[in-house]
Amino acid sequence: MRKLLLFFSIVFIGVIFLGRLSYLQLFDNSFEALSNKNAIKIIYDYPERGYIYDRDGKLLVSNQPAYDVMVIPRDLKAFDTLEFCSLLKITREKFDKELARAKRYSPRLPSVIVAQLSKNDYAFLQEKMRKYPGFYIQKRSLRDYQTNIGANVLGYIAEVNPDNIKNDSYYQSGELLGKTGIEKSYEDLLRGIKGKKYIQKDRFNRDIGPYKEGVFDTLPEKGKDITVTIDAELQAYGELLMQNKRGGVVAIEPETGEILTMVSAPNYNPDLLVGRPRSANYMKLAKDTIAKPLYDRGLLAEYSPGSPFKILNALAALQEEVITPETKFTCYGGYTYARNTKPLGCHCYPGARNDMNRGIYESCNAYFGQTYRKIIEKFDDHKEGIDNWADHIKSFGLGNYLGYDLSTGRKGLVPDSKFYDKWYPNGGWRGVTTISNSIGQGEVLATPIQLANMTAAVANRGYYYTPHIIKKINDEPINIKKYTTPRRTTIDAKHFEPVVQGMYDVYRRPGGTAYYSQVKGIDIAGKTGTVENFMIIDSVKTQLDDHSVFIAFAPKDKPKIALAVFIENGYWGGRWAAPIASLMIEKYIRNEITRTDLEYRMLNGSLEEVYAKPYSGKPFRINE
Structure with a gap:
């Protein structure tokens, strides 16, 4: 029995060995691949990156040659390190650090030691590379900006990090990819295909x-050229108007959802983040934590929308049939909604009887305080009331990501009953508790691009197209259903005309809050806003200078442009935001400026002194 057991054991083990050997020889090619890795070297031929054009065909971004010094650690031979560092114009410490990084990445694969040599440095170094086995020079393509505007829109390219390599097998150490802006959003189109x-x-x-x-x-296959929706002239003009100010300007074409301009101020010259000085320049920009030039305020900054938000409350109230355009409320210079509370002050004369039209163009807080309460209190359950209100507001694209093709963004906030239940776990809230929402102060938050999109929906009388920045790919117009399908709001089209008329009278009526910013011959509909601005300083809630905000579209009928302007610490809406909006609209529609008085004041005006102050205004204790 033992002999049979020994015999069968030997046979069984032999069968296993024969099976494994057959598999390795007939089916498994992993050792062949490993052998090839050792016997075959792959050299990549990098493609030229695709060009970027503005909506009118103006070239914004092209390419320029650059050269990287590469190393394959396994192929290194003894060499004069100090001499080589001198040729590369780097320190010994820098060289040792990069070589150690290359060895960690892979002894067999190439890594960058020095990136982005100039033509002159390349010509000088090329003749001497034979002395340094294991090193070679790889030609690359760097961006060549044909403009000094739109850095936040265009974005920049930089070296891949380990996460990029892990998530996409296309990339290897030392390669470049789009990090922000259009460069990031359309990396797959722009990068092309490497040759081997x-x-x-x-x-x-x-x-x-x-x-x-x-x-x-x-x-190699060159990357695809793309045409974007940005109007380079309008973008440049917007950045000029926003000099010495902080904030964002976003303009959209209502009938298509195409983004015409996205200004973030302060900004920077995109050429700063190209070539060998890129790292040093980036650190300087990143360390400016006060002005934040790398922070795209048009897409990321979440502000209280202020009085422009009253437009949505008016539309929601009409839809819910709790008011009509003729409904009047009395204003006593503001709205006092409960005893021992600070009133929502405004500039109406005491005793004024305001209907919707006047409530909009004079921006009456009492009118919209009462209107908001009627929306919420229509329902017996205040939770149902505020959820119904929130649904109307969200239908304009607020409180959620818009789904655009931009590389970054924030969703903002439209509070609902769940939000307030978290803030008041004992259930101690009612519609009046949230009254600040009536004038766009409260808990509502929106980014400038959301406000611009909201304005486009009003301009279209109830629908909008998803904002987007891509227009053509290799001269072929895009046909993406997402960008050509209208997204409808919850408000019936019939309710928009009285609201639009009120926005029109903001410019045309002598009492209108943008009366002094009107442009002769262009019918503009708009709404100013003055947004209270608080910050916690030394555990004290401190009121800073108000923000200036304005939304507008033009012409009033068949609009071509809708925009939002947000100026940080700009006092009131009519002081900075409304004039800038009027100038942007005239520039786009006429391509010339007749309001040279406004232009002079905006171009020469500065808020730098305000920003230099630690704070202004009086403190409000948190427990007040």
């Missing part, structure tokens, strides 16, 4: 020529 050359090596690790006579070699 397979070089056979002998047993001494020397190159002996193309592998199999180059039959597997491929040529």
